[in-house]
Amino acid sequence: MIRVRFAPSPTGKLHIGNARAFLFNFLFAKQSRFSSDDERFLFAKKNKGKIVLRIEDTDRDRSTLENEKDIIENLKWLGLSWDEGPFRQMDRLKIYQKYAGKLFKEKKAYYCYCTPGELAKEKEEQLLKKMPPKYSGRCRDLTFDQIKKYEKEDRRKAIRFKVTSKIVEFEDLIHGKVRFDTGLEGDFVLIKSDGVPTFHFGVVVDDAEMKISHVIRGEDHLSNTPKQILLQKALGFLTPKYAHIPLILNPDRSKMSKRYGAVDISSYREMGYLTESLINYFALLGWTPGGTEILNMKDLIKDFSIENIQKSPAAFYKEKLDWVCGEWIRKLTPKELQERVVDFGYQKLDLKIIEIIQPRMKRLDEVPFWTSFFFQEVTYDKKLLVKDLDKNGVKAIFEIILSQLAKITWKTESLKQKSRDLADRLDLKFRDFVYPLRISITGNPISTPLFESMEILGREECFKRFKNALRKL
RNA sequence: GGCCUCGUCGUCUAGCGGUUAGGACACUUGGUUCUCAACCAAGAAAUCAGGGGUUCGAAUCCCCUCGAGGCUGCCA
Numbered sequence: 001m002i003r004v005r006f007a008p009s010p011t012g013k014l015h016i017g018n019a020r021a022f023l024f025n026f027l028f029a030k031q032s033r034f035s036s037d038d039e040r041f042l043f044a045k046k047n048k049g050k051i052v053l054r055i056e057d058t059d060r061d062r063s064t065l066e067n068e069k070d071i072i073e074n075l076k077w078l079g080l081s082w083d084e085g086p087f088r089q090m091d092r093l094k095i096y097q098k099y100a101g102k103l104f105k106e107k108k109a110y111y112c113y114c115t116p117g118e119l120a121k122e123k124e125e126q127l128l129k130k131m132p133p134k135y136s137g138r139c140r141d142l143t144f145d146q147i148k149k150y151e152k153e154d155r156r157k158a159i160r161f162k163v164t165s166k167i168v169e170f171e172d173l174i175h176g177k178v179r180f181d182t183g184l185e186g187d188f189v190l191i192k193s194d195g196v197p198t199f200h201f202g203v204v205v206d207d208a209e210m211k212i213s214h215v216i217r218g219e220d221h222l223s224n225t226p227k228q229i230l231l232q233k234a235l236g237f238l239t240p241k242y243a244h245i246p247l248i249l250n251p252d253r254s255k256m257s258k259r260y261g262a263v264d265i266s267s268y269r270e271m272g273y274l275t276e277s278l279i280n281y282f283a284l285l286g287w288t289p290g291g292t293e294i295l296n297m298k299d300l301i302k303d304f305s306i307e308n309i310q311k312s313p314a315a316f317y318k319e320k321l322d323w324v325c326g327e328w329i330r331k332l333t334p335k336e337l338q339e340r341v342v343d344f345g346y347q348k349l350d351l352k353i354i355e356i357i358q359p360r361m362k363r364l365d366e367v368p369f370w371t372s373f374f375f376q377e378v379t380y381d382k383k384l385l386v387k388d389l390d391k392n393g394v395k396a397i398f399e400i401i402l403s404q405l406a407k408i409t410w411k412t413e414s415l416k417q418k419s420r421d422l423a424d425r426l427d428l429k430f431r432d433f434v435y436p437l438r439i440s441i442t443g444n445p446i447s448t449p450l451f452e453s454m455e456i457l458g459r460e461e462c463f464k465r466f467k468n469a470l471r472k473l
Numbered sequence: 474g475g476c477c478u479c480g481u482c483g484u485c486u487a488g489c490g491g492u493u494a495g496g497a498c499a500c501u502u503g504g505u506u507c508u509c510a511a512c513c514a515a516g517a518a519a520u521c522a523g524g525g526g527u528u529c530g531a532a533u534c535c536c537c538u539c540g541a542g543g544c545u546g547c548c549a
Contacts, residue, residue: 009549059548116547123546132475133545158547175478184476185545192547199549223477223544244478246542251484253541281485284497288486293497310479310486313542317484320498330511359511370509416507423507434507446509 002049003213004029006082007203009056010067014074015263016316017218017248017256020282022080024245025051025216027283027304052210053085056203058196060090074265078275079297084210089202096197099205099235100159100190108234109190111157112139113150135160135186156193161201161231163187168226173214173243174309180226188227204228208237216306219244219313243306246286246313253315261318272344272364277325284324286310294327326362334358341367347375352456356448370448374457378443378465382472385436389428391473394436396426398470401437402463410459415451440469 004025008018029049055071057063072086089096103109114122123133140162142150150157165183172178190201197205207215222244232239248256256263262271268278276296283300284293287309295303329337334354342348344364349357349371357370386394400422408418423433438450441462447453454462 007549011549056549062548112547114547119547127474130474134475135546156547160547172478178477180477189547194547196547198547203549218543219478220543221549224549226477246479249542255542284485286485288497290487293485312479314486315484317498320485323498326511357510360509362510419507431507438508442508444508448509450507 001211001213002029003052003211004049004216005052005054005207005210005212007054007056007206007217008071009059009062009199010064010071011059011062013067013070013264013266015265016268016282017263018071019074019078019080019265019278020248020285021216021218021245022075023279023282024243024304024306024309026080027300028214028216028243028306030301031304049213050083052087052212053082054206054210055086055088056199057088057090058199058202060194060196070264070266074269077269078265078279087206087210089197089206092206093195093197095209096191096201096205097195100197100201103161103190103234104159106234107162109159109161110140110142110187111147112160112187112189113142113147113155113157114139115155132184134184135188137162137187140187158189158193159191160187161190161234163227163230168229170225170229170239170242172222172225173241173306174246174311175222175244178222178225180223182226182230185227190231200224200227200231204231204235204237207240208232208235212240214241214243216243216245219247243309246310248285249313249315251315251317253313256316270365272366273321273325274328274340274364276328276331277321280328281321281324284320285314285316294324294331322362329361329363330359332358340364350456352452353448356452360448373442373444373447374453378441380439380443384439384443384445385469385473387435388432389436393426393428395470395473397422397428397433397436398440398466398473400426402466402470405459406463410455412451412455415454419451436469437466440465 006018006022006025008014029051053072053075055068057068068086075082100109104111119135122136126133139160163182163185165181167179168182169177169179188200189198191197206212225242225244229239231237250256250261262268265278279297279300280293280295283289283295283304287304289295289299289303332340334351337358338349338351338354341354341364344367346364346367349367353371353374357367360370361367389397401419404418404422405415408414419433419437420430423430426433434450435445438447439445441450441453441457442448
């Protein structure tokens, strides 16, 4: 049985890296690479993996409920669901203490009475001597008297793990064989002096308790893995399979950070990216499908394979995300787009409007740019009206338009036909003829198609704007 | 500093001993067109980080160097 987990710590909002890690876990758990007519399909479906959500909130200073909410809400928004949880580590303290007690009894762990100050000093001295910083293990074999003394001083104590020096080797699903010498590690803390487990201990205990079969997480945890394997061995746990996915970088290949641009999912939501596009793009970061790059969740579940994940980190390239999102907007039916626009917080648009903005949009937040002229008076610099023609030429256009369109059927096709005739009559290129009209109607040299827009606006409103333009000239 | 991981067009990547090093985004040009998009066509863009090997032959295998990132916490 495949069981994976997503274990964010609520010290920040759900960000791109998190979301992608969840996606990869999700896809791995849900994948069934057999088509429905393959007899193995049913088997695969029945044995689909489970994904558990675990909140690693043991950093009491930085974890907030607000962040936890953001994480959960945005996962849901992305359409990423989980089968079990959320479990909070802070609700499970007794479990960790139980296992720590076991290690203590078996003399695989010990109490450490060192103060933060002493530890810092020790490290500083090592650094000064150009030695690798490593806990000396001074509390490892305290005498009875020393312990008594420390206890009398009322020192707080943490529980440390005795690191045995050996070569730890494991097979990473993405990187292949990786080996570490744990002799380079000092004894590390299992339970902090306030009784809360550290990251390493919490992870190992929970992964075992939750029967996690595959740990799929960011590559920043690769170097942490040997410590965790050591712990698993000491506790008699099975070691799960590991897959460390490459990190996401800024476009300049520096470490992804807020400084560079948006990293939180909520920001992308606010920018009007479709969830489909975000999911699609995240999958593309470090993984390549064989054929088309535009894939929905179903396609991804079908085609995704962990072996094809790239080893090297990928830079987050917004231009490509924009393209993916544009593709997704064009894949929607007008009715669907209409709903998305409303969900995003704008007013409900007439389907006729939707149809003309759809091929032009990359993101939902472009709606005002394309449509505001439909709903409010346009303001523009009168200089805009005159481009390749002189003032009198432009005047002539408005005059002829006002007189000739007064009774015509107000439909795109007839408007276009009539306009062509009028352009001919004035001996003007159609584009030159249309240009000032576009400005007068939309206020912008870039807009939705003129005649479609005019049909939607209606004769009365259009005439108002034409007259307005004429007055400006 | 030590340890680990990674290194193919600007970006995401295909490639797994013999390819004109392929595709996608972005970019440029042309077509279409009432503008902008969309769409179609073409083009530019990679001394495969560098240097040594192995081999008839290396982006692919080995070694070294360089560069980037990660870990080295009573953060996760």
